[in-house]
Amino acid sequence: MAKTQRERDQAAREAKLERIQDQVTSGDLTIRKMTDAERAKWAKHREETEVSASPADRRRAAAAQRRRQRRAARTTP
Missing domain, CATH: 1.20.5 (Single alpha-helices involved in coiled-coils or other helix-helix interfaces)
Incomplete structure (x- = not known):
């Protein structure tokens, strides 16, 4: 089948x-875990992206976040 x-x-x-x-x-x-410097770098990048994102980009990002949360909830015992 x-x-x-x-x-x-x-x-x-x-x-x-x-x-x-x-x-x-x-x-x-x-x-490995992210270093504090890497975490700060990506937080800054994320903020810049959120400011310049189109409505379609924002919807895609929100949907991806929901998927990640659902997967994490499924795999966590």
Whole structure:
């Protein structure tokens, strides 16, 4: 039976996460916390972007934020 688009997307996401985990395990990729300087830099960038964003950009950003919150709620036990 053919997979739905959602199933294909989920399979692709799992493959990407597996690849990232393999890279972390092998030492090719390091995941670290942001430094305070980086956090400040990106906060400034975010503020500048919000000021110059079009209404469509604002809707996209709000939708992305809602998706991130839903995913975080799903994965948190």
